Structures are given as structure tokens and as C-alpha cells.
Amino acid sequence: MRTSFYFLTASALFIQLLAFSVNATPGIIHVAKTGDDANSGSVTAPLLTIKKAAALAHPGDKVIIHKGTYREMIPLQLGGTNETTRISYSAAPGEEVTIKGSEQVKSWVRAGDHGWRAEIDSTVFKGFNPFAEWVNNDSSYAHLGEVYLDNRALKEKKDADAISNTEYSWFAWQENGKTIIIANFGRSDPNKQLTEITTRPSAFIAERPGIGYITLNGFTIAQVASGAASVNGLQPGAISTNGGSHWLIQNCILHDCKSVAISIGQTGHDYPTASPTKPAYSDLSQDTARVGHHIIRHNHIFHCGQAGIFGLLHGSFSLIEDNLIEDINDDGEFPSEECAGIRLALAIDAQVDHNLIRRINGKTGGYGLLMGPLLQGTRISRNIISETRRSCLYFYNSHGPVLIDNNILAGPGKTGGEAVKMLDAEANVFVQNLFYDGGFTNDRVQGRPTATSNFLPHSLVIKQTIPALAMDDRWFSNLFIKSGLDGLTDNPDCLSDYNVYLDGAIASSWGDKHSKTIAGTAGFTLIHSSKGVGLMLNNRVIPKLLSPVLSPSVTGFFALSKQFLEYPDGRGITIDHDFNGSVAGKTGKLPGPFYQYFPAANKVQSLFTY
Numbered sequence: 045m046r047t048s049f050y051f052l053t054a055s056a057l058f059i060q061l062l063a064f065s066v067n068a069t070p071g072i073i074h075v076a077k078t079g080d081d082a083n084s085g086s087v088t089a090p091l092l093t094i095k096k097a098a099a100l101a102h103p104g105d106k107v108i109i110h111k112g113t114y115r116e117m118i119p120l121q122l123g124g125t126n127e128t129t130r131i132s133y134s135a136a137p138g139e140e141v142t143i144k145g146s147e148q149v150k151s152w153v154r155a156g157d158h159g160w161r162a163e164i165d166s167t168v169f170k171g172f173n174p175f176a177e178w179v180n181n182d183s184s185y186a187h188l189g190e191v192y193l194d195n196r197a198l199k200e201k202k203d204a205d206a207i208s209n210t211e212y213s214w215f216a217w218q219e220n221g222k223t224i225i226i227a228n229f230g231r232s233d234p235n236k237q238l239t240e241i242t243t244r245p246s247a248f249i250a251e252r253p254g255i256g257y258i259t260l261n262g263f264t265i266a267q268v269a270s271g272a273a274s275v276n277g278l279q280p281g282a283i284s285t286n287g288g289s290h291w292l293i294q295n296c297i298l299h300d301c302k303s304v305a306i307s308i309g310q311t312g313h314d315y316p317t318a319s320p321t322k323p324a325y326s327d328l329s330q331d332t333a334r335v336g337h338h339i340i341r342h343n344h345i346f347h348c349g350q351a352g353i354f355g356l357l358h359g360s361f362s363l364i365e366d367n368l369i370e371d372i373n374d375d376g377e378f379p380s381e382e383c384a385g386i387r388l389a390l391a392i393d394a395q396v397d398h399n400l401i402r403r404i405n406g407k408t409g410g411y412g413l414l415m416g417p418l419l420q421g422t423r424i425s426r427n428i429i430s431e432t433r434r435s436c437l438y439f440y441n442s443h444g445p446v447l448i449d450n451n452i453l454a455g456p457g458k459t460g461g462e463a464v465k466m467l468d469a470e471a472n473v474f475v476q477n478l479f480y481d482g483g484f485t486n487d488r489v490q491g492r493p494t495a496t497s498n499f500l501p502h503s504l505v506i507k508q509t510i511p512a513l514a515m516d517d518r519w520f521s522n523l524f525i526k527s528g529l530d531g532l533t534d535n536p537d538c539l540s541d542y543n544v545y546l547d548g549a550i551a552s553s554w555g556d557k558h559s560k561t562i563a564g565t566a567g568f569t570l571i572h573s574s575k576g577v578g579l580m581l582n583n584r585v586i587p588k589l590l591s592p593v594l595s596p597s598v599t600g601f602f603a604l605s606k607q608f609l610e611y612p613d614g615r616g617i618t619i620d621h622d623f624n625g626s627v628a629g630k631t632g633k634l635p636g637p638f639y640q641y642f643p644a645a646n647k648v649q650s651l652f653t654y
Contacts, residue, residue: 124257135262145244145268174269253287281307383409417441444471455482523636542591
């Protein structure tokens with residue numbers, strides 16, 4: 045019997061594989077809502093689930109997903125081995141593909157005059173119940189779970205009594221192995237409209253560390269309930285690379301992801317295996333070929349809880365460009381300082397280029413870019429950051445060098461926060477930026493300083509580990525409006541020159557020999573739209589300066605790293621282009637991110653369009 049059974053099983057498997065090889069286009073697997081997971085995966089016999097396609101995909105395969113809503117978490121078991129053998133997952137051209145971490149609920153019953161009640165069996169959650177998990181250990185009222193009515197998130201309340209008087213709110217508890225949810229849907233009947241609850245911690249997740257060369261293209265990913273990420277612990281996300289490298293994530297829309305939209309961090313460990321005294325980066329790899337090298341471009345990320353993009357180590361050698369990141373932590377449920385549009389730690393040779401980051405909220409956090417500890421060789425260029433609760437840029441515990449050029453940073457106001465906050469961060473070079481209404485700090489941590497590693501250039505080989513200091517910062521050819529560098533002290537080897545200070549901004553007392561202070565106003569205004577931002581600026585009040593070309597000999601040599609600003613291939617970086625790619629003329633140039641005068645003072649200059 046055993047022999048016969050084995051023969052039949054093997055024969056059936058052979059027939060199934062033969063059918064797959066005959067009917068499916070080699071290297072292409074199709075998925076559709078009309079499909080069946082017993083199908084071959086051809087265009088005429090597609091699979092039903094992306095998860096099944098991922099189980100079948102091998103290096104070089106392309107998975108094409110057709111229109112519809114897919115309620116599943118896709119564990120990725122394999123990746124490619126190089127650029128030519130990527131495994132790609134793409135929405136079919138011209139078709140809208142949505143992946144949701146939620147399930148629809150149609151079993152609501154009336155509970156009082158204004159409420160509805162649903163009892164959710166534990167089997168719905170498949171081992172992960174976000175309504176039994178807090179946002180973080182400091183939270184006593186906000187769960188990871190969410191309730192949605194017609195794709196609108198309802199507001200969680202602290203007790204059941206608050207539901208009856210608050211439309212579009214909910215409260216949940218655990219009882220006899222079930223999750224009980226009561227909700228106020230206003231005048232809506234939740235059984236007749238689209239009512240959903242989050243049930244999954246991720247959409248795409250690498251099943252093990254080290255999976256690389258994955259492409260994700262063209263998806264909408266929503267209503268995912270991943271836990272909070274920490275550089276000292278776990279780092280989950282709606283898309284989780286899980287310590288992999290060389291992922292290409294592009295043209296995606298990610299929204300209503302409870303914590304992090306895209307995690308490019310380490311696998312991480314939970315407390316107490318990892319903690320501030322034993323962080324996840326204490327055992328980092330020195331193999332740069334297997335670290336980072338991600339490309340994250342042209343994605344729209346909004347209504348997420350903690351961060352748009354979060355990464356420990358694997359932001360290294362990565363490019364993050366042309367993304368619109370907005371409305372992060374807009375309900376204020378994440379009290380952590382880790383809230384940011386982009387949050388990277390241990391980032392070597394990362395590039396953050398031409399992103400629009402706006403409306404980042406938080407109680408102690410709420411930064412545009414939060415970078416540190418450990419930051420070296422990174423370039424932050426042509427980004428627009430505004431309406432942040434805290435600083436546009438926050439760097440800490442870093443030896444650098446870091447280049448920050450051609451950005452437009454509208455701070456939260458000099459009295460309410462800083463445009464740039466630095467804490468034990470050194471060798472930060474600010475060139476051709478526009479700073480509007482924000483203060484600047486570079487302070488030392490009180491008490492015993494933290495030892496911070498410095499690496500051999502463009503590598504993960506530690507050269508030495510010593511405390512970072514407030515030193516070696518450079519400020520060249522920037523435009524300051526309303527607030528200037530007067531709050532910064534003359535820390536060792538800091539340089540400032542060829543800047544313009546406008547509309548009440550005050551120059552430094554220790555530099556700025558060739559800088560200019562102008563009494564007039566330029567009428568700075570950012571004009572926001574749903575998909576981009578423009579600039580109103582009368583830059584004809586700004587004088588041109590005959591500043592030197594900002595070559596390595598001008599931006600300077602850095603004592604600790606023993607290097608100039610340089611590209612990963614060792615070539616020195618000369619900043620000779622502005623925000624728009626224009627080259628300076630021989631008659632001088634305007635300080636800030638625009639070399640030339642605008643054609644008209646009352647014309648909106650487009651900065652970013654998604």
C-alpha cells in the first residue's frame with residue numbers, strides 16, 4: 045500500500061508539474077481574483093493568491109497580479125541572486141491592485157441607541173490579534189487594531205461609555221477567547237457598508253533574514269497592523285525586508301499602516317534579548333554586499349502611525365528618492381521619539397534625495413528625518429520638509445561626515461522647535477539650503493558621553509569607537525529666513541560663510557565673514573496641493589555672492605575620518621548644481637538652493653509632484 049500510494053502521489057505531482065510547464069509562460073506567474081491556486085499560473089489559468097505565487101517563484105520569475113483586493117500576508121521565501129535574477133511582484137499594467145491587512149465584518153448587532161457590537165473569533169486573527177496588543181509598552185489605551193468604515197479609520201476610545209456620544213469611534217476588549225468590539229458608526233449600518241478590522245501584521249515580509257533582489261511595484265497596501273519598531277529591538281513594517289538587501293520598492297501607495305509602512309531594518313530581537321544596553325546593531329555584518337542597497341522611489345506613504353520608512357543598518361548604500369510622505373502619527377497615538385517621516389540608524393553612504401515630507405506629528409517625536417546613532421557618508425539632498433511637530437532634521441551620536449545640500453526646510457518656528465537639531469553629532473556639512481523659521485542646535489549629552497563607532501570610509505569595518513562631539517560642522521552658501529545661526533556656539537573647527545540672512549535672521553558671531561544680512565522680506569510661502577508642493581519666493585531681494593566653488597578644498601577636511609566629502613568610489617564631492625540642476629554662472633550665484641533669480645516674484649515655482 046505504501047509503495048502504491050507513493051507511486052500515485054509522485055505520478056500526480058509529475059502530471060501537475062508537466063501541466064505547469066506546458067500551460068504557464070516560463071518565468072511569469074499570473075494571479076487574479078478569478079483564479080484558483082490549483083491552476084498553473086498562466087495568463088489563462090491564473091492563481092488565486094499572491095501567497096501561492098510567492099511559494100512557487102524562483103530567481104528570475106515575474107509575478108503579475110491582476111486587479112482586485114487581496115486580503116493576505118505574503119511571506120517571501122526566496123529572492124534573486126543578482127540584478128538579472130530578481131523576483132518581481134508587480135500590478136498588471138493599468139490595473140489597480142490593493143493588498144489589505146484587514147477582514148470585512150458583517151456580523152454587527154445593535155448595542156444601545158448609538159452602538160453596534162461584534163464578537164470576533166480568535167481564528168480570524170490566525171495567531172496575531174492586534175486588538176490584544178498595545179501600540180507600545182508606554183501605551184494604556186491605543187491598540188494596534190483598527191476599525192474602518194468605507195476605508196475611514198474610526199477613533200479608538202478609552203472606555204465603552206465614550207462610544208455612545210462619539211460618532212465614528214470604537215472600543216474593544218477580550219472576553220472568553222473572543223474579541224468584543226463596540227462601535228458608533230453614526231447613521232451608517234455597518235452590515236450594509238464596507239466595515240473592516242485589521243488582522244495582519246504585514247503585507248509583504250521576508251520569511252527569513254538575508255533574502256535579496258526583490259521588486260515590489262505598483263501596489264496599494266493598506267490597513268496593516270504591525271507593531272512599533274525600535275532600533276533597540278524588533279523592526280516590523282507593512283513591507284518588511286527583514287534584514288534583506290537589494291529590494292526595489294516603487295510606485296506603491298501605502299496608507300493606514302499602524303506603525304511603519306516600509307521597514308528596511310534588521311531582523312531584530314525583542315526585549316530583553318535586545319535593549320538600549322545590548323542593541324540589535326551590536327552584531328552587525330561587515331559584508332557590504334549583503335547590507336542595504338535598497339531603492340525606494342516614487343511611493344506615496346500617508347496616515348501611518350510611527351514612520352514612513354524605518355531602517356537600522358540596511359539604509360546603508362540605499363537610495364530613497366521621489367517619495368511623498370505625509371500625515372504620520374496624525375492621531376498622536378505614538379508617544380515615542382521614534383516618530384518621523386524617515387527614520388534611519390547606522391546609515392553608511394545612504395542617499396535621501398528629492399522627497400516631500402510634511403505633517404509629521406508626535407508628542408516627544410515628530411521629525412522629518414531622524415538619523416542616528418551612527419551616520420557616515422550619507423547625503424541628504426533636494427528634500428522639502430515642512431509642518432513637522434519637531435525638527436525637520438535630527439541627527440545624534442554620529443561622527444559623520446554627512447552632506448546636507450539644496451534642501452528646503454520650513455521649521456516649526458524658532459520658539460517651538462528647531463529646523464536642525466544635533467545632539468553629539470559632528471562633521472555635518474550644510475550647503476545651499478533654504479531654512480525658514482527654525483532654530484539650530486548642536487548640544488552635548490549631559491553626563492557621561494556615549495561611545496560611537498567610526499568606520500573606514502564606505503565600509504562597515506569599525507576604525508574606532510569614541511564619543512561623538514559637537515564639532516566640525518560647516519555652513520556654506522545657505523539662505524536663512526526669519527531665523528539664523530546666532531544660537532550656535534563656536535564649537536571646534538566649525539565654519540560658516542557665504543550665507544545670506546533675511547527677514548530678521550541673524551548671522552553667527554564666530555563666522556560669516558563674507559555673508560550678508562538683509563533687512564527685507566522675500567515673502568516665503570509653500571503652496572501645498574494633494575500631490576505636491578510649490579514655492580512662492582521673491583528671491584530678487586537676495587544678493588548674489590561671488591562665493592568659491594564648493595569643492596572638497598572649501599568644504600574641508602574632517603579630523604576624525606581623515607577624509608573630505610567624497611562619493612562611495614572615493615571621488616571628492618563638488619557641489620556645483622542647485623535644486624533644479626542649474627550650474628552657477630561666472631557673475632556669482634544666489635545663496636540657497638536656487639542659483640538664478642526667478643522670472644517673476646508672484647509665480648509659483650514647482651518643487652515636487654507625485
